[in-house]
Amino acid sequence: MKRGTWIGGACAAFALAGALAGASLSLSQKSKPKPPPSKPLPTVDFNRDVKPILSETCFKCHGPDAATVMAGLRLDSFAGATAKREGGPAIVPGNPDASKVWMRISAKEDGMRMPPVHSDVKPLTDAQKQTIRAWIAQGAQYTQHWAFRPPTKAPLPIVRDAAWVRNDVDRFVLARLEAANLRPEPEADRRTLIRRVALTLTGLPPTPEEIRAYLEDRSPKAYEAMVDRYLASPRYGEHQARYWLDAVRYGDTHGLHLDNERSIYPYRDWVVRAFNEDLPFDRFTLWQLAGDLLPKPTTEQRIATGYVRMNPTTSEGGAIEAEFQAKNTFDRVDTTSTVFLGLTVGCAKCHDHKYDPISQKDYYSLYAFFNSTADAPLDGNALLPGPVAKAPTPEQAEEMDRLQGEVAAIEQGVDSGTAERWLLAQKPVPVELGKWEVAGPYEAKTFDEAFAQDFGPDPGGPEVKIDRRPFELRTGVVVGNVVGKENAAAYLFGSVHASAPRKLDVGLGSDDGIRVWVNGKLVHDQKVLRAPAVDQDRLAIDLNAGNNDLLIKIVNSGGGDGVALTVGDPTSRRMADVAFALSFPSLRERNLPDLRRLYLESGPETPVAVRYRVLRTKIRDLDAMIPQTLVAEEAPSPRPAFVLKRGQYDMPAQRVSRAVPAALGSLSPYEPKNRLGLAQWMIRPNNPLVARVFVNRIWQQHFGTGLVKTAEDFGNQGEWPSHPELLDTLAVRFVEDGWSVKDLHRLLLGSAAFRQAATVSKAKHTKDPENRLVSRGPRFRLDAEVLRDQALFVSGLLVEKPGGKGFRPYQPSGLWEAVAFADSNTARYVQDKGADIYRRSLYLFWKRTSPHPTMLTFDAPMREACSVRRGRTNTPLQALVTLNEPAYFEAARTLAERAIRSAPGDDARLSWVFERTSGRLPTLEEKALLTRALVRYRARFAEAPERAEGVLSVGDSPRDATLPAVEHAAWTLVCSTLMNTDEFLTQH
Amino acid sequence: MDPRREHELLLTRRQLFGRTALGVGTAALHTLLRGAGIGGGLMAADQIFAAMGGQTGPRGKAKPGLPGIPHFAPKAKRVIYLFMNGGPSQIDLWDYKPKLDEKFDSDLPEEIRRGQRLTTMTSGQTRFPIAPSRYKFQRHDNNADGVWVSELLPHTATVVKELCVIRSMWTDAINHDPAVTFIQTGSQLPGRPSMGAWVSYGLGSENEDLPTYVVLHAKVSSGKVDQALYNRLWGTGFLPSEYQGVSLRSAGDPVLYLNDPHGMDRGTRREMLDDVARLNQKQLDHFGDPEIAARIAQYEMAYRLQTSVPELMDLSKESEDTIALYGDDAKTPGTFAANCLLARRLAERGVRFIQIWHRGWDQHGNLTGDLPMQCKDVDQACAGLIKDLKNRGLLDDTLVVWGGEFGRTVYCQGALTRENYGRDHHPRCYTMWMAGGGVKPGITYGHTDDFCYNIVDKDGAIINPTEDELTPGAVHIHDLNATILNQLGIDHTKLTYRYQGRDFRITDVHGHVVRDLLA
Numbered sequence A: 001m002k003r004g005t006w007i008g009g010a011c012a013a014f015a016l017a018g019a020l021a022g023a024s025l026s027l028s029q030k031s032k033p034k035p036p037p038s039k040p041l042p043t044v045d046f047n048r049d050v051k052p053i054l055s056e057t058c059f060k061c062h063g064p065d066a067a068t069v070m071a072g073l074r075l076d077s078f079a080g081a082t083a084k085r086e087g088g089p090a091i092v093p094g095n096p097d098a099s100k101v102w103m104r105i106s107a108k109e110d111g112m113r114m115p116p117v118h119s120d121v122k123p124l125t126d127a128q129k130q131t132i133r134a135w136i137a138q139g140a141q142y143t144q145h146w147a148f149r150p151p152t153k154a155p156l157p158i159v160r161d162a163a164w165v166r167n168d169v170d171r172f173v174l175a176r177l178e179a180a181n182l183r184p185e186p187e188a189d190r191r192t193l194i195r196r197v198a199l200t201l202t203g204l205p206p207t208p209e210e211i212r213a214y215l216e217d218r219s220p221k222a223y224e225a226m227v228d229r230y231l232a233s234p235r236y237g238e239h240q241a242r243y244w245l246d247a248v249r250y251g252d253t254h255g256l257h258l259d260n261e262r263s264i265y266p267y268r269d270w271v272v273r274a275f276n277e278d279l280p281f282d283r284f285t286l287w288q289l290a291g292d293l294l295p296k297p298t299t300e301q302r303i304a305t306g307y308v309r310m311n312p313t314t315s316e317g318g319a320i321e322a323e324f325q326a327k328n329t330f331d332r333v334d335t336t337s338t339v340f341l342g343l344t345v346g347c348a349k350c351h352d353h354k355y356d357p358i359s360q361k362d363y364y365s366l367y368a369f370f371n372s373t374a375d376a377p378l379d380g381n382a383l384l385p386g387p388v389a390k391a392p393t394p395e396q397a398e399e400m401d402r403l404q405g406e407v408a409a410i411e412q413g414v415d416s417g418t419a420e421r422w423l424l425a426q427k428p429v430p431v432e433l434g435k436w437e438v439a440g441p442y443e444a445k446t447f448d449e450a451f452a453q454d455f456g457p458d459p460g461g462p463e464v465k466i467d468r469r470p471f472e473l474r475t476g477v478v479v480g481n482v483v484g485k486e487n488a489a490a491y492l493f494g495s496v497h498a499s500a501p502r503k504l505d506v507g508l509g510s511d512d513g514i515r516v517w518v519n520g521k522l523v524h525d526q527k528v529l530r531a532p533a534v535d536q537d538r539l540a541i542d543l544n545a546g547n548n549d550l551l552i553k554i555v556n557s558g559g560g561d562g563v564a565l566t567v568g569d570p571t572s573r574r575m576a577d578v579a580f581a582l583s584f585p586s587l588r589e590r591n592l593p594d595l596r597r598l599y600l601e602s603g604p605e606t607p608v609a610v611r612y613r614v615l616r617t618k619i620r621d622l623d624a625m626i627p628q629t630l631v632a633e634e635a636p637s638p639r640p641a642f643v644l645k646r647g648q649y650d651m652p653a654q655r656v657s658r659a660v661p662a663a664l665g666s667l668s669p670y671e672p673k674n675r676l677g678l679a680q681w682m683i684r685p686n687n688p689l690v691a692r693v694f695v696n697r698i699w700q701q702h703f704g705t706g707l708v709k710t711a712e713d714f715g716n717q718g719e720w721p722s723h724p725e726l727l728d729t730l731a732v733r734f735v736e737d738g739w740s741v742k743d744l745h746r747l748l749l750g751s752a753a754f755r756q757a758a759t760v761s762k763a764k765h766t767k768d769p770e771n772r773l774v775s776r777g778p779r780f781r782l783d784a785e786v787l788r789d790q791a792l793f794v795s796g797l798l799v800e801k802p803g804g805k806g807f808r809p810y811q812p813s814g815l816w817e818a819v820a821f822a823d824s825n826t827a828r829y830v831q832d833k834g835a836d837i838y839r840r841s842l843y844l845f846w847k848r849t850s851p852h853p854t855m856l857t858f859d860a861p862m863r864e865a866c867s868v869r870r871g872r873t874n875t876p877l878q879a880l881v882t883l884n885e886p887a888y889f890e891a892a893r894t895l896a897e898r899a900i901r902s903a904p905g906d907d908a909r910l911s912w913v914f915e916r917t918s919g920r921l922p923t924l925e926e927k928a929l930l931t932r933a934l935v936r937y938r939a940r941f942a943e944a945p946e947r948a949e950g951v952l953s954v955g956d957s958p959r960d961a962t963l964p965a966v967e968h969a970a971w972t973l974v975c976s977t978l979m980n981t982d983e984f985l986t987q988h
Numbered sequence B: 001m002d003p004r005r006e007h008e009l010l011l012t013r014r015q016l017f018g019r020t021a022l023g024v025g026t027a028a029l030h031t032l033l034r035g036a037g038i039g040g041g042l043m044a045a046d047q048i049f050a051a052m053g054g055q056t057g058p059r060g061k062a063k064p065g066l067p068g069i070p071h072f073a074p075k076a077k078r079v080i081y082l083f084m085n086g087g088p089s090q091i092d093l094w095d096y097k098p099k100l101d102e103k104f105d106s107d108l109p110e111e112i113r114r115g116q117r118l119t120t121m122t123s124g125q126t127r128f129p130i131a132p133s134r135y136k137f138q139r140h141d142n143n144a145d146g147v148w149v150s151e152l153l154p155h156t157a158t159v160v161k162e163l164c165v166i167r168s169m170w171t172d173a174i175n176h177d178p179a180v181t182f183i184q185t186g187s188q189l190p191g192r193p194s195m196g197a198w199v200s201y202g203l204g205s206e207n208e209d210l211p212t213y214v215v216l217h218a219k220v221s222s223g224k225v226d227q228a229l230y231n232r233l234w235g236t237g238f239l240p241s242e243y244q245g246v247s248l249r250s251a252g253d254p255v256l257y258l259n260d261p262h263g264m265d266r267g268t269r270r271e272m273l274d275d276v277a278r279l280n281q282k283q284l285d286h287f288g289d290p291e292i293a294a295r296i297a298q299y300e301m302a303y304r305l306q307t308s309v310p311e312l313m314d315l316s317k318e319s320e321d322t323i324a325l326y327g328d329d330a331k332t333p334g335t336f337a338a339n340c341l342l343a344r345r346l347a348e349r350g351v352r353f354i355q356i357w358h359r360g361w362d363q364h365g366n367l368t369g370d371l372p373m374q375c376k377d378v379d380q381a382c383a384g385l386i387k388d389l390k391n392r393g394l395l396d397d398t399l400v401v402w403g404g405e406f407g408r409t410v411y412c413q414g415a416l417t418r419e420n421y422g423r424d425h426h427p428r429c430y431t432m433w434m435a436g437g438g439v440k441p442g443i444t445y446g447h448t449d450d451f452c453y454n455i456v457d458k459d460g461a462i463i464n465p466t467e468d469e470l471t472p473g474a475v476h477i478h479d480l481n482a483t484i485l486n487q488l489g490i491d492h493t494k495l496t497y498r499y500q501g502r503d504f505r506i507t508d509v510h511g512h513v514v515r516d517l518l519a
Helices: A002-008 A015-020 A022-030 A046-057 A078-082 A100-105 A126-137 A168-179 A190-202 A208-216 A222-232 A234-247 A265-276 A281-293 A299-304 A321-341 A360-370 A394-412 A416-426 A447-452 A570-582 A585-602 A607-625 A675-682 A690-703 A724-736 A741-750 A762-767 A784-795 A815-819 A834-838 A853-857 A876-884 A886-902 A906-918 A924-943 A945-952 A965-978 B003-016 B026-035 B041-051 B098-103 B156-162 B176-185 B195-203 B266-287 B290-313 B320-326 B336-348 B367-391 B477-487
Strands: A388-390 A436-443 A469-471 A478-480 A488-498 A502-511 A513-518 A521-526 A537-543 A546-556 A562-567 A628-630 A641-644 A652-656 B078-084 B137-140 B147-150 B163-170 B213-217 B246-248 B353-358 B398-403 B407-412 B423-426 B430-435 B443-445 B497-499 B502-504
Touching: A046 A126, A100 A126, A168 A724, A168 A741, A190 A208, A190 A222, A190 A234, A190 A741, A208 A222, A208 A906, A222 A234, A222 A741, A234 A265, A234 A321, A234 A690, A265 A299, A265 A628, A281 A299, A281 A321, A281 A675, A281 A690, A299 A388, A321 A360, A321 A690, A360 A641, A360 A652, A360 A675, A394 A585, A394 A607, A416 A570, A416 A585, A447 A488, A447 A513, A447 A546, A488 A502, A502 A513, A502 A521, A502 A546, A513 A537, A521 A537, A546 A562, A570 A585, A585 A607, A690 A724, A690 A741, A724 A741, A784 A853, A784 A886, A853 A876, A876 A886, A876 B290, A886 A906, A886 A965, A906 A924, A906 A965, A924 A945, A924 A965, A924 B266, A945 A965, A965 B266, B078 B195, B078 B336, B078 B367, B137 B156, B147 B156, B156 B163, B156 B367, B163 B477, B176 B477, B195 B213, B195 B353, B195 B477, B213 B336, B246 B290, B266 B290, B290 B336, B320 B336, B320 B367, B336 B353, B336 B367, B353 B367, B367 B398, B398 B477, B407 B430
Parallel strands: B078 B353, B078 B398, B163 B443, B213 B246, B213 B353
Antiparallel strands: A388 A628, A436 A469, A436 A488, A478 A562, A488 A546, A502 A537, A502 A562, A513 A521, A513 A546, A641 A652, B137 B147, B163 B430, B398 B430, B407 B423, B497 B502
């Protein structure tokens, strides 16, 4: 519908767009035959005008999906459309009347007409048919989809009102406005501008002091200086990170099934830092996709790869690994495509893409980049399913460096000779283990039975003949497959020789249950289900002089099984090992550092050794406090990747190797065939998509709608950009300027376009209802997080504590309980106490299966799937949140308290509150209205003081009890009124 | 912009900038607001509503759906969806297999299992011993050949003449999270809109004073909540958030943040909202942005919600006879029975999609200990709901759906005795039922083999259903969803939303209306 009108006005409104396609037009006009008699020929641009029609109407059956092409006809390429066919080619360039396509789309009979009447495709409008006719007449040129060509800087358009122009952005905007006979709005006043800039960059409104400073700055660069102040604020990174976290679907839980907590918040904090430090976007991209593959990756580069691990995961009982290996990888591919390439490739999971040149093979070639990470397909419901990295805060890193430096210095100071003499004097005596034998397996019906039952070897039972076989039991490692059956047991017989009675430290590990007898006496009884590891259980056993009998029973429930035995306490074992190593000249040098450490740890308690031990404890304690975070690593060898038929994990077809979609280019020989190569390809200056897609999202943040409205789709089905040349120019400039996001903000915010007033006349609204032409300043409802943060900020409640674990604010009871699995560690919501509940919403603990309701009500995504464009709804439930949610109402109460304390008299107080909430001063009329309200509320509360107490009881923060309750309550309602106005809730 | 929203804004815009004599312009709206003095606010609100094109009245105005929807005359105006989360055992409830008795503890024949995948909870078992149901079944007359119902569902058995029992449901997923996400959103991976959200989006509301899509969580008497739910199951995915399911809660605020702070009476709230509206009106005059007019209207709707929800939740006017239909549990807020009664009240008030979630149906072990309790929670209330709807003439245009995300295996998981056993997940065949809303009453549909393992035709030959085409005798999840939409007058292939360059729909690229189920 809309596209029809694009054609009608093409000559006037889109002369610029036409100019871009000029080359192909002039070419086609040469061969152009006579135009159709009745209509003048509009100038047709294939990408802008024709392809959307073909894509929408024809490609489903005549498009890139090789499997579903009907009648062998493809209309997605010149070659396909003009190929010789029985009855004539579908398209004869320059001659619509000889083209089958024209005959079929203009056919009168239902049976002949395309698209088929009974298909689910909408019929073509007359305007669309005429566009296709005109295009064929002009030569039926196919040009590559605009977004798949590298962007180029367009020449700056000539505009009439050059005085309005502040920077290059404005030339493009104004040219379109002038073509549409629209005039921009005048510049907004300074109070509006500072609020707009502050909210845009930091997600918080300006303080009255900041407003004052800006109003008083008469320098010609006052606006730019103000923008720079907000860009330099640490709040800037917090606000910008939020958009990114939506895109990468950041959450503090796994997201599927049990939805247990996962620790990946260091990634979130890294994103904040990256924006604040203006980490260039190319590096920002590279680190996230492949930081682990860089040479000697830094901690930050590793933390950034949390991006790859962000997909929701599961460990649901019964889940099949191979299935989730595939699903996890799908999610990574789909998200990466949307976030960086603005492409939806998911369709090609099951078949070649219907609209974009992405084949199924392309999809699985992308898939191959992501299917070989080292993380297990199932997360084990663990907080830190590996691989993980330590993510110290800068302070922690500094402290750790200091402690380790001191430790190293002490170690250096130890004389090796002294240490060795000490070690040899300890005369560590190894115990001697005899040969081992095994009996079993003995099967039972259940694990319980197998564990409890005496199959014969148990001491004290009747004598039974036992069939023993020799068994190789190496100490210090896990020895697998002892039992080899499910619900079964095996027995290990061994002996240990001691020259005198003594205690012996023993470490045990087992899969699953284990019982141990020494000289016929049960000394260990562990009925567990577990995987084996060294030293899972530690005990000290009593040995007699001479030989002692050891008997170990291992009971397996199912799957693999195993046992692990260590003898001696760890320090003695280490002493023995070091002493042993030192006796070999070739190993000596290498073991000296360990010798010095051993001496300091276990040698004489000299003051230095004491200091050393204190330091080591400090290091251990600090280490335990350093957060860990999920990171990506490659598996030692790549997993093979296959085209999966119908996207089914268990239906592999042809094997594929790693490659980028053919239509978008290919990796160069210098780019490694792994995630690093993929990332390097993305940040090449001539990558057609990455810069465009990101620049567009920043535009969307500032202006409410992207230049490409479908920010998630730059493919054939995406919307044609409102200002294609502007988008391309911004993209090229962004790359030329070193991918600096802050510079990009400066450019956009510095434009006259951004600085327009947001007012709109009826006439202009009719012409530009969605402000796609940027005929006025941006105006839209603030996002969920900004709304909450703003309420807390103006009231003085906001606690600006950066980073760390997510916090848990007020939340109605029962929300998590209503959905959670009883065993989940996020099954019960326990609100935090004290200052934490007033932190910025960015730091909310994000449970993906039940995010905070105030967020969802205001259109925040669940963060289970990638989202690069939030909706902006307007609903009654939103009104209930800002009216009644405790944090909002508490903010009103606290704001009231501050107002009463800050200014004397109703008049001054009203101005004070008004300025805090809206950034401006009230009109006389507004003041009168609010004064009347105040008087009314005072009277009401004076009649019923208990009501005042009720109103004042909302929220955890203490109230200043010296304030009269009636007065305070009345002001609370006035504040709540202001915090529910459209003006407060809106960016304008 | 979402086309529906675009449409609404256009309406608003037209009213604001209306050129016809009947149109109410900004100035007029302004006057209306200004005219509303203290205490006269409610009238002002009604007038605003009238000005915005709505009718006012006890039920609140309807909100139109997408242009062109319904695509054809609907049989059902609304859906009540009773979701049994976890996977109820069809073998112990609905799919009578008398021949299994003699096969107790014998191995599931390989020609029946046919190498089908199993969950890793039982794929390691060395044996797959048959566990016959220990429950007695009885044949009940319906409008066809009768239906065998387990003794665990004595009340439901009394309404089988209203039920369309589908024994041949099948699904793609074998674990809970993917399976329940699949049946609710048409995709095993998160991110897509739920069925209720699609319906709200497509059909709009019959009563704007209540949410279009309401979700109720029922208590489970056994206290076992060992399977999870997820907000996404009633979420909107990429659809605008206004279509998300709104939970009606039995404790605390029935709708989140519905109640005003202690100490604020209705009059004060009214005055405050009038002031907010007046301040907003000034902004509207200044900016000319119709979103501001929309916001004024939303605040009025919030006020109405504050009245209509408590009225809805108040069961005191329900007669003893009515309560008796649902059982005594209906007097305890939050029970499945109380929620069923609420569902009827919601249906009466024009709520489009009502979904009750009952958990605890995942009987991997101790089935005979737990399943009777689960059934006791829901049995009488299900029957009561059907009867109550029928008595009030609501069953004709209300579609009731009962079932879970998959079925359970005939073979035993864990220890097997005659008295007790467990069952693993089984996606290849299971039972759901529907009632009212234009489905054939009193029939059964589909057959399974003697082991309740495969879908078979009426001669007992195994069917290999595919989701690519309608397989007679088998009902895939997409088919069920297509059929539910069909009853609401929606062509499932045409209720689409363009996102990421693709027209998404709840049935993905599959789904066929199962006409055999329809009256």
